[in-house]
Each structure stands twice: as C-alpha cells, then as structure tokens.
Amino acid sequence: MRLGNVGGMNTSALSIRSLAKQFGPKVAVNDVSLEVPAGSFFGLVGPNGAGKTTMLSMATGLLRPDAGSALVHGIDVWAQPQQAKALMGVLADGVRQFDRLTGRQLVTYSGLLRGMDKDEVATRTEDLLRVMDLGEDGDKLVVDYSAGMTKKISLATAMIHSPQLLVLDEPFEAVDPVSAANIRDILGEYVKFGGTVIVSSHVMDLVQRMCSHVAVIAGGVLRASGTVDEVRDGMSLEERFVDLVGGRGESGGLSWLRTSSN
Amino acid sequence: MVAHILKLKLTLLRNGFRRSVWQLVGVIVGSLYALGMVALLIVATWFTADLQWLGYISVLVSALVVLGWALIPPLLTGVDLTLEPQRFVHFGINQKVLGRALILAGFVSIPAVITLLGMIGFSVLWRLEGPILLLGLLANLATALLAVLACQYLTIQATALRSKRRFREASFAVLFLLLVSIGPIFGALTSAATTIEEWISPVAQVLSYTPFGTLGAVAPAAVEGNWALALLHLGYGLAVLGLLYWLLVRATAKAVVTAPAPQRAASAKGLGPFKWMPATPAGAVAARAMVYWFKDPRYALSVIMVPMLPVIFYFAGSQAESYAMMYLLGPLFGILLGFSISADVSYDNTAFSLHVLTGVSGRDDRLGRLLACVTISIVPIILGAILPGLLNGQNWRVPGDLGLSLGAFLVALAVSSVVSARYTYAVPLPGDNPLKTPPGNGMRVALTQLATFGGMGVLLLPVGVPYLIGLLGQSTMLGWVTLAAGLLYGGILLVVGIRLGGRWMDNRLPELMQAVMLNR
Structure with a gap:
C-alpha cells in the first residue's frame, strides 16, 4: 500500500479539537481534544455509553458536532468533507450495509463510490476478499453473512481506497479468533508502512497488546491519553482503566447466587 | 402458569x-x-x-x-x-x-x-x-x-x-x-x-x-x-x-x-449490474439501486404494479365496456414509477452511511438513483403510452399520450430527487415485510406524500394544458407540442431537481444520516 506522512512527522493523523455534542439534556461528548499521531496504532477505550461512537461519528462526518472541529492530516472534516473523507477509511458501529449485494459487489461498490478506477477496484476487491477469508463467500448476499463475516466485509469496504487513516469502531466484535488475528496482522502491517489506525474497543487486553497509544474516555470526557505505557503507568491497562473510570460495584454481590447455600 | x-x-x-x-x-x-x-x-x-x-x-x-x-x-x-x-x-x-x-x-x-x-x-x-x-x-x-x-x-x-x-x-x-x-x-x-x-x-x-x-x-x-x-x-x-x-x-x-431451521444462503454470480454500468460514482449508485429494484421486495412492489395495472384496467374496462382507462397507463406509470424513488434514502436506512463515509457527492447520488429508475421504467412507460392509442386505432393521440407520460415521469423524478434528499420517513426496514407500515408517523408520511403529489401535479401543468386542449380538439399538432414540452420542460426540471436535491444533500448529509438512524 502506498502511504505517507502528509506534511511530515509533526502533523497528527487525526486532530480532535474541543468536540462537543449534546442530545437533549444528555451531554454525550464534553469538549474533548485529542491528538492521534501519524503512524500510531491508537486505542480508544471507555465503558458502554462513554461517548466513543459519538466522538468517532463526529470525527468521520456522520454526526455534526455542536462545537469543535476534527482535522484529518490537517484537513477539516467539516469544512472540506470530501477531501477529508478521501483520506479516511471508516468502520462505523451499529449501521447496516447494503446487504442485498453480494460481498464482492459491496466492496466493489465502496471502491467505485470513491471514484476509483474499475480495474484497480477489481484487483483490490479480490485481494481484500482473500485476506479476509471471504474468497468463497464473495458471491453470497451479505444479508446471509454471520456477524463476524459482516464485520470483515465492512472492514474491506473501509480499506479499498488505501486510506491514510483507518477509524474502526469495535472492529473485533463477533469476529472469530483466527480472523481477528488475521485482521490484527493486516492492521499491524498497515501501521508499519506509515498508516494510522484508531480502534475503539472494550477489550483492554487486546488494546494493551496491539496498540502503541491509548485514550480513555468516560462520561463524554477524556480521562487520559498518551502511549500505552504512559497511560497504564506500571499497572495493567485493565486495572488502570477501572481506576480511571471507577464504578466497580461496592453494593455487595448476589448473596443468593451461591449454589451451596441452597 | x-x-x-x-x-x-x-x-x-x-x-x-x-x-x-x-x-x-x-x-x-x-x-x-x-x-x-x-x-x-x-x-x-x-x-x-x-x-x-x-x-x-x-x-x-x-x-x-x-x-x-x-x-x-x-x-x-x-x-x-x-x-x-x-x-x-x-x-x-x-x-x-x-x-x-x-x-x-x-x-x-x-x-x-x-x-x-x-x-x-x-x-x-x-x-x-x-x-x-x-x-x-x-x-x-x-x-x-x-x-x-x-x-x-x-x-x-x-x-x-x-x-x-x-x-x-x-x-x-x-x-x-x-x-x-x-x-x-x-x-x-x-x-x-x-x-x-x-x-x-x-x-x-x-x-x-x-x-x-x-x-x-x-x-x-x-x-x-x-x-x-x-x-x-x-x-x-x-x-x-x-x-x-x-x-x-x-x-x-x-x-x-424446535430451534429455528438454518436457512440456505442466496448468492449471485459475479458483479451483476456493476459489470456493465459506467464505473463512476453515479454509475455505481445506479448499479446498486438496480440490484435493489429486483432483490428488495420493497421496490418489487413498484415493479409488480407494471403488469398488474393493465390487467386491472382491462377487467374494469370489460365491465364498463369502455377501455378509456387504458389511456391512463402511460401517465400513471410515469408518475408512480418516478415517485417510487422518493423514499430511496429512507429505504437505504443506515446503509446510507456508506454514501456519507465515502463522500459521494449529492449530485452523483441523485443521478445514480434516477438512472436506475429510468433504466427500469422507460420501456414500460413508452409502451403504456403508445400501445393504447395504436391498438385502438387512435393514432392521432399517440404523440400527446407519449408527451404527457414522459413529462409526468421526468417531473416525478425531479420532485423525488429533491424530496428524498430532504425528507425521510419511517418505512419498512430492509428485510421486513414490505406491507408493514411502521407506526407512529402516518400523519407525516401522508402529508409529505400528499405535498409531493401536489407538487408534481402543479409542475405538470405546462405539459398537461396543451395535452388536454389537444385531446379535446383531437389535434395531433398539439400532441407533438405536448411531446416537445414534456421532454424539454421535464428535462429542464430534472436538471434543476438533481442540482437542488444534490446541493441540499451535500449540506445536510449528517442530518440525513441521523434521520435514517431514528428508524431502525
């Protein structure tokens, strides 16, 4: 893949500046600023409802922020959306795909929508289907795919234009361990050649092993960010995360959930 | 228990x-x-x-x-x-x-x-x-x-x-x-x-x-x-x-x-319409829409209407012993098929996110959806417009019928292109029963559709007036005028519709996305 650092080392691949979003009385994202260095493998972690998806939606052009801005390699997502989107590949969480298409058609569609050359799209589609272990299922309708297969085909649609930044919301959910390992390899390779990856995840262990940088978000507020080693500060990431986020139950367990007491 | x-x-x-x-x-x-x-x-x-x-x-x-x-x-x-x-x-x-x-x-x-x-x-x-x-x-x-x-x-x-x-x-x-x-x-x-x-x-x-x-x-x-x-x-x-x-x-x-039985997966060989449609964003949108016209039962309803309407009109006519209703086929196909893409974005549901994320321009999006509709509809509309006249030996009215039908189709496409870029409503979800209407916004749907049809009716006047005068005077000449007016005026409106719809869409892309997310 042809990748490079537009504008040298000191630019961020993604630069989030004071993003804020409010849904009715609920503040989903509260003035979050975040720099994702180019060439980093960036983990975004937080409990359920922390605002991860909302923040990523605002950074990728799916949701208009109430305030703040997001820059992809210096290009403002909300001022020059088409240029910014051309640099990004996005796997959004909780959206459908055009699932009456076959897997092959869907990936092709994603390439053609970006105005890519037909032959290039055809070659890359076959490559992507192969590395995602979907070679034999390329002619099946996506609606008949399992959850994991759907995740993989969506990932393929996000990668076909060899973007400089991949924004992946929960990419490993429902993906089998073998495919997950394959995807991790692909992403690792991609970062090694200068690409930047942002993944959101609940699985701390995975983030600790895979990512170079991490940000912790909870209640719509950024709690910590930096390299993984900086953030975990000697603890395991999971311990540190629970520390930062809090909310471990102190209300006592379920005393009746003891088979011996019955 | x-x-x-x-x-x-x-x-x-x-x-x-x-x-x-x-x-x-x-x-x-x-x-x-x-x-x-x-x-x-x-x-x-x-x-x-x-x-x-x-x-x-x-x-x-x-x-x-x-x-x-x-x-x-x-x-x-x-x-x-x-x-x-x-x-x-x-x-x-x-x-x-x-x-x-x-x-x-x-x-x-x-x-x-x-x-x-x-x-x-x-x-x-x-x-x-x-x-x-x-x-x-x-x-x-x-x-x-x-x-x-x-x-x-x-x-x-x-x-x-x-x-x-x-x-x-x-x-x-x-x-x-x-x-x-x-x-x-x-x-x-x-x-x-x-x-x-x-x-x-x-x-x-x-x-x-x-x-x-x-x-x-x-x-x-x-x-x-x-x-x-x-x-x-x-x-x-x-x-x-x-x-x-x-x-x-x-x-x-x-x-x-009994656990639910596993189902056999459907498949389609190769790329289908993606193979022969132009390899541009608009062409891709059109190819995708064409697959949906045949694979998605919500669109199939419009397709089924094409053979059904003539049959119904024929039976109705055989009882009334007048087949005048058959002359409505062309204009009806034009309006209804053109109207059928007015809920396109709502039908996409959150799959629309792919369009948002790839940054496809509103103009290409509009153009593609409408190309698919034209490819599928144009032959039935032309046949529905000229066959009744020819078969009844009323050749003089054929140009007028054709003009009104094509004019209606173009106007309907133009209005739909604008409407679907701006309004979404709760439609049956992808894969749901196509006749199931989601509750809760019947009023809004009815109003939007009423306004859409009303808009089409008003916009169709410049074509409808020469048509009616020609029909009353049995004038082939005015029929040709109708045809020319239908194509020219309809064509201009369509260009305006694509431009306006495209611009609205570009400006409101995230809002449109949030609107389709509500219905799931």
Missing part, C-alpha cells in the same frame, strides 16, 4: 400503547371502524325477513371471517410474535400447559376481541327465531374460535417457512397478486350472473360444506326445520374446531423445542 402468560401478554399490549399515543389512537379509531362495520351489517340484516338471504349472509360472513384470519395475518401482515413459542425454549415449562397458555394468550388481542364481539353481535340475525338464536350464538362463537385458532396454527406453520427469506418474499408477492385480482375475479363472476342471487346461492352452498362456512350454516338449516342438516353442520364444525385445537397444541409444543 397460564395466568402468568396471559398477564405477560396484557402487559405487552399495554406497553405497546405506552410507546406511542398515536398508535393507541389509531387502534381505537380502527376498532370503532370495525365495530361500526359490524353494526352496519347487523342493521342491514335487521330488516331482511327473507330467511333464504339470512342463510346466505350467515354462511358468507362466517367463511369470510375464518378465511380472513387464516390467510391475512400469517402470510401478509404478520402476527404479533412477541409470544411466539420459540421464545419459551429456555424456560422449561411443561409443554401441554404452555401450549394451552399460548393459545389463550392469542385471544388477548384487539382483533380477536373485536371478532368475538362482532360474531356475538352478529347472532341477532336470528332474533326472531326463538331458541335458534341460542344455537346461532353458539355457532358464531365457535366460528370466532375457529378463526383465531386457524390463524395461530397457520402462523406457527408459516413461521417455520418464513425464516427462509425466499418464502417470505415470494409469499407477499403471491398474496399481493391475489389481492389485486380479487376485484377482477369478483367482477367477472358477478357480470356472468344476471342477478345477485344467481351467484350468491351456489357460492354460499359450496362454502357451507367447507370447514370455513359450515358453522355459519347451522342456524339457517335449523330455521328451515332441517335439524338433521343443522346437526351435521354443527358436528362437522365442532369436529374441525377440535381437530384444530389438537393440532395447535401439538404444533405449539413442538415449536417450543
């Missing part, structure tokens, strides 16, 4: 209403309407002294109620499956008890209650016949039970098939065809007979020996003093009811322990 499940069903019913006040209002209005119809029917029969007729009506109504329950919910509208037996797999409830409970719970629904009340009310047919009134009441109650049980049984059977996508999509198409052909068939039947009695009598006779109408024939036979026949019908009906109950208990018990 039975009480628990009945309570669960009641709670579900109540919570369903709590979610949307308008749904409750709709249900109340619908119920009043249904009860009103029953009341009207009763009033109509009140003054019918002719026993023969009362007999026919009794049989027909019973058969209609049972058939309606047996066919429409399981195949068409879908049943409220919150209490489908498979949901109880994990609870380990005694199968026999659960079966009985679920059957009873099936009666805790508005339509079932209305059917029961209606059938009880309907017994007043026999108010002058003394004790036979009681017999009629019993038979009618049994009919209502039979109807609800038949519905439940067929639903369980259909659910097994339903999980296969192919069946789901085919069943709705077949039923749709049946529904639209009922009118013509009925019409042919009535026009063949000179009096109503001539056709109603054999129909009622035959129905009275089917499981659907037999209970309705009990009271009429008794009124005639033919007690043997009455007992025969009653025995037959009760036997059917018993058999159905037994089958239902068995089927419910079985369904509780």
Whole structure:
C-alpha cells in the first residue's frame, strides 16, 4: 500500500479539537481534544455509553458536532468533507450495509463510490476478499453473512481506497479468533508502512497488546491519553482503566447466587 | 402458569400503547371502524325477513371471517410474535400447559376481541327465531374460535417457512397478486350472473360444506326445520374446531423445542449490474439501486404494479365496456414509477452511511438513483403510452399520450430527487415485510406524500394544458407540442431537481444520516 506522512512527522493523523455534542439534556461528548499521531496504532477505550461512537461519528462526518472541529492530516472534516473523507477509511458501529449485494459487489461498490478506477477496484476487491477469508463467500448476499463475516466485509469496504487513516469502531466484535488475528496482522502491517489506525474497543487486553497509544474516555470526557505505557503507568491497562473510570460495584454481590447455600 | 402468560401478554399490549399515543389512537379509531362495520351489517340484516338471504349472509360472513384470519395475518401482515413459542425454549415449562397458555394468550388481542364481539353481535340475525338464536350464538362463537385458532396454527406453520427469506418474499408477492385480482375475479363472476342471487346461492352452498362456512350454516338449516342438516353442520364444525385445537397444541409444543431451521444462503454470480454500468460514482449508485429494484421486495412492489395495472384496467374496462382507462397507463406509470424513488434514502436506512463515509457527492447520488429508475421504467412507460392509442386505432393521440407520460415521469423524478434528499420517513426496514407500515408517523408520511403529489401535479401543468386542449380538439399538432414540452420542460426540471436535491444533500448529509438512524 502506498502511504505517507502528509506534511511530515509533526502533523497528527487525526486532530480532535474541543468536540462537543449534546442530545437533549444528555451531554454525550464534553469538549474533548485529542491528538492521534501519524503512524500510531491508537486505542480508544471507555465503558458502554462513554461517548466513543459519538466522538468517532463526529470525527468521520456522520454526526455534526455542536462545537469543535476534527482535522484529518490537517484537513477539516467539516469544512472540506470530501477531501477529508478521501483520506479516511471508516468502520462505523451499529449501521447496516447494503446487504442485498453480494460481498464482492459491496466492496466493489465502496471502491467505485470513491471514484476509483474499475480495474484497480477489481484487483483490490479480490485481494481484500482473500485476506479476509471471504474468497468463497464473495458471491453470497451479505444479508446471509454471520456477524463476524459482516464485520470483515465492512472492514474491506473501509480499506479499498488505501486510506491514510483507518477509524474502526469495535472492529473485533463477533469476529472469530483466527480472523481477528488475521485482521490484527493486516492492521499491524498497515501501521508499519506509515498508516494510522484508531480502534475503539472494550477489550483492554487486546488494546494493551496491539496498540502503541491509548485514550480513555468516560462520561463524554477524556480521562487520559498518551502511549500505552504512559497511560497504564506500571499497572495493567485493565486495572488502570477501572481506576480511571471507577464504578466497580461496592453494593455487595448476589448473596443468593451461591449454589451451596441452597 | 397460564395466568402468568396471559398477564405477560396484557402487559405487552399495554406497553405497546405506552410507546406511542398515536398508535393507541389509531387502534381505537380502527376498532370503532370495525365495530361500526359490524353494526352496519347487523342493521342491514335487521330488516331482511327473507330467511333464504339470512342463510346466505350467515354462511358468507362466517367463511369470510375464518378465511380472513387464516390467510391475512400469517402470510401478509404478520402476527404479533412477541409470544411466539420459540421464545419459551429456555424456560422449561411443561409443554401441554404452555401450549394451552399460548393459545389463550392469542385471544388477548384487539382483533380477536373485536371478532368475538362482532360474531356475538352478529347472532341477532336470528332474533326472531326463538331458541335458534341460542344455537346461532353458539355457532358464531365457535366460528370466532375457529378463526383465531386457524390463524395461530397457520402462523406457527408459516413461521417455520418464513425464516427462509425466499418464502417470505415470494409469499407477499403471491398474496399481493391475489389481492389485486380479487376485484377482477369478483367482477367477472358477478357480470356472468344476471342477478345477485344467481351467484350468491351456489357460492354460499359450496362454502357451507367447507370447514370455513359450515358453522355459519347451522342456524339457517335449523330455521328451515332441517335439524338433521343443522346437526351435521354443527358436528362437522365442532369436529374441525377440535381437530384444530389438537393440532395447535401439538404444533405449539413442538415449536417450543424446535430451534429455528438454518436457512440456505442466496448468492449471485459475479458483479451483476456493476459489470456493465459506467464505473463512476453515479454509475455505481445506479448499479446498486438496480440490484435493489429486483432483490428488495420493497421496490418489487413498484415493479409488480407494471403488469398488474393493465390487467386491472382491462377487467374494469370489460365491465364498463369502455377501455378509456387504458389511456391512463402511460401517465400513471410515469408518475408512480418516478415517485417510487422518493423514499430511496429512507429505504437505504443506515446503509446510507456508506454514501456519507465515502463522500459521494449529492449530485452523483441523485443521478445514480434516477438512472436506475429510468433504466427500469422507460420501456414500460413508452409502451403504456403508445400501445393504447395504436391498438385502438387512435393514432392521432399517440404523440400527446407519449408527451404527457414522459413529462409526468421526468417531473416525478425531479420532485423525488429533491424530496428524498430532504425528507425521510419511517418505512419498512430492509428485510421486513414490505406491507408493514411502521407506526407512529402516518400523519407525516401522508402529508409529505400528499405535498409531493401536489407538487408534481402543479409542475405538470405546462405539459398537461396543451395535452388536454389537444385531446379535446383531437389535434395531433398539439400532441407533438405536448411531446416537445414534456421532454424539454421535464428535462429542464430534472436538471434543476438533481442540482437542488444534490446541493441540499451535500449540506445536510449528517442530518440525513441521523434521520435514517431514528428508524431502525
């Protein structure tokens, strides 16, 4: 893949500046600023409802922020959306795909929508289907795919234009361990050649092993960010995360959930 | 256990209403309407002294109620499956008890209650016949039970098939065809007979020996003093009811322990339209839309209309002995097919995110969707416009018809291109039953569509005026004017529509995305 650092080392691949979003009385994202260095493998972690998806939606052009801005390699997502989107590949969480298409058609569609050359799209589609272990299922309708297969085909649609930044919301959910390992390899390779990856995840262990940088978000507020080693500060990431986020139950367990007491 | 499940069903019913006040209002209005119809029917029969007729009506109504329950919910509208037996797999409830409970719970629904009340009310047919009134009441109650049980049984059977996508999509198409052909068939039947009695009598006779109408024939036979026949019908009906109950208990018990069958995946070789459509963003959108026109039943409804309308018009015409309606085919195809893409973005649902994320321009998006619609619609529209004139030997009006049809199509496309970039509404979700209307925004849909059609009508005036004058004066000359106006004016409007719709879309892309996310 042809990748490079537009504008040298000191630019961020993604630069989030004071993003804020409010849904009715609920503040989903509260003035979050975040720099994702180019060439980093960036983990975004937080409990359920922390605002991860909302923040990523605002950074990728799916949701208009109430305030703040997001820059992809210096290009403002909300001022020059088409240029910014051309640099990004996005796997959004909780959206459908055009699932009456076959897997092959869907990936092709994603390439053609970006105005890519037909032959290039055809070659890359076959490559992507192969590395995602979907070679034999390329002619099946996506609606008949399992959850994991759907995740993989969506990932393929996000990668076909060899973007400089991949924004992946929960990419490993429902993906089998073998495919997950394959995807991790692909992403690792991609970062090694200068690409930047942002993944959101609940699985701390995975983030600790895979990512170079991490940000912790909870209640719509950024709690910590930096390299993984900086953030975990000697603890395991999971311990540190629970520390930062809090909310471990102190209300006592379920005393009746003891088979011996019955 | 039975009480628990009945309570669960009641709670579900109540919570369903709590979610949307308008749904409750709709249900109340619908119920009043249904009860009103029953009341009207009763009033109509009140003054019918002719026993023969009362007999026919009794049989027909019973058969209609049972058939309606047996066919429409399981195949068409879908049943409220919150209490489908498979949901109880994990609870380990005694199968026999659960079966009985679920059957009873099936009666805790508005339509079932209305059917029961209606059938009880309907017994007043026999108010002058003394004790036979009681017999009629019993038979009618049994009919209502039979109807609800038949519905439940067929639903369980259909659910097994339903999980296969192919069946789901085919069943709705077949039923749709049946529904639209009922009118013509009925019409042919009535026009063949000179009096109503001539056709109603054999129909009622035959129905009275089917499981659907037999209970309705009990009271009429008794009124005639033919007690043997009455007992025969009653025995037959009760036997059917018993058999159905037994089958239902068995089927419910079985369904509780059967995991849903895995389905065979559908596939399509190669790239389909993506292969031969231009490899541009707009071409890709068009190719994608074309796949959907044929694979997505929500679009298939519009496609089915093309062969259906001429058939319906033909039958209607054969009764009126004037085929003038056929001239409407071209313009109707134009308007309706053009209108069919006005909910395109709503149909995409959140899959629309792909368009947002790839940054496809609003103009390409509009253009692609409309290219697909044109590719599929243009031949039927032209044929619908010129064939009626040619076949009727009215060649002089062909240019005008063609002009109006194409003009209507272009105007409809232009309006749709703008509307679907701005307004979304709750449509059936991808993969859902295409005839199921999501509750809650009926008013909004109606208003938007009314405004859309109104807009089309006003915008069509410059084409419609020369057309009408030409039609009245039988002028071919004005027909050509209409054609030129239709193409030119329609073409200009279309360009404006794409531009305006495209710009709106570019500006409101995230808002459009959030709007489609609401409906899922």
